[in-house]
Amino acid sequence: MTRRPTLADVARVAGVSRATASRAINGSYGTSAAMRDRVRAVAAEIGFEPHAVARALATGRVSANRRERVEILIVDPDPAALSVKPFYSRVLTGALRAVGDRDVSLEVRRVDAPPLDDGDPPFGRLLINMAGAAGAAYARRGRTVSLGRSAPGVTFVAPDNDGGGHQAAVHLVTTGRRRIGAVFGPPTPCAQERKAGFLRVLAAAAQPVVSVDGDFTRARAYAAAKELLARDPELDAVFASCDVTAMGVLQALRETGRRVPHDVAVVGFDGSALAEAADLSSVYMPVEDEAASALHHLFDPGLPAPGRLPTTLTVRGSS
Known part of the structure; x- marks a missing residue:
């Protein structure tokens, strides 16, 4: 043949x-x-x-009998995640920007754990919080790009999480903070990268850090901040691994009478609208650009792999 x-x-x-x-x-x-x-x-x-579908997506001319789908598959056990975590709305904004006038539908699906069934696979998927074997399995089923590092061989786009954690730590150390705490994130690649970048600076400065692992929710961060203060009442800085986490930290500090930034400086991570509204110092990551870059790669896998996007610390009144 x-x-x-x-x-x-x-x-x-x-x-x-x-x-x-x-x-x-x-x-x-x-x-x-x-x-x-x-x-x-x-x-x-x-x-x-x-390929007919790929050509239609690239040109915006899809068959009138079928609108092609791109699924944004989010693994997050928090049932309120889509309403309380600005990250996801920023992802949707960037994805819509990439779709433009293509006749393509975007579907957002939140699940507690990676689903096993795949009865009606879409044209392409954007994976969020899906690492390891689950990410690799979905990549084998069709066009897939992950936001954040996933399994080896799975195309991904992510911010420079390690560099962002490094920037936050350098800021706290160089502004004279000496009793530093941290509420880190869950065991996902992005959270672990932020943690590694932050701890590397503290280790180089021979400066101890008290820390608690969180889950990117305000409630857990609130409890974690209370735990940090109980372990070190003289704490003078807290790094929160996302802006939602920072909101819980700020609440706990207010309730215990600590003044921000006079008694305790706080730095978050995301650079979301929450950070601006709360006058929170935060590491900005270009989420909209990440999502748009990922969608462009789904539409045209011939484009270079997206890779890492830079992060920038924005200093505000909380530190």
């Missing part, structure tokens, strides 16, 4: 990269009219036929 020509064949004959061939055939940005004409002519000559 004669092998069907592939995109790689088109790229080789046209003398361009696979990514360039994909963009030229789909009419995406980054290719000139002459390049598009040349690559499409080669494709026609060798008999290459783009």
Whole structure:
């Protein structure tokens, strides 16, 4: 049986990269009219036929009989997660930006744990908080990009979590804080990266840190902050591994009579609207850009892997 020509064949004959061939055939940005004409002519000559769904998503022309779906699959045991965690609304904002005028539906699905069934798989998936074997299994089922590091070989886009944790720690140490506590996150790659970056600075400064692991919820952070204060009543700084966590820390500090930042400085992580409203120093991560980059890669896997996006500490009144 004669092998069907592939995109790689088109790229080789046209003398361009696979990514360039994909963009030229789909009419995406980054290719000139002459390049598009040349690559499409080669494709026609060798008999290459783009996958119908991929071509429709790239051009926005989907069959009138079926709207293609992209699923945002969120693993988060908190039933109120979508309403109380700004991260998810920022993801949706970035995803909608990437979809633009394509005739594609976005579906958001929150689950307590990775689902085992996959009866009606969508065209593509954006995975959130799904690492290890579960992430790898979903990647084998179709086009998949993970927000945050997942299993080896799974395409991901993520902020520089380690660098952000490093920035927060440097800020607290260099502003004279000497009894530092931290409410870290759950055992997910992004939370562990923030924790590693933060602790590396404290270790280099030979400065002890009291810490509690949290779960990115305000209630757990509130209890964790109370525990930190009980363990070290003279605590003069707290790093909260997300802005929602910081809200729980601030509540606990208020109730125990600690003044922020005079008695205790607080730094969060996310740079969400919560941080701005609460005058909270926070490490900003470009969530909307992460989600948009991930969706662009779903639509055109020929694009370079998204990788890491930079984080920046914004200092406000809490520190």
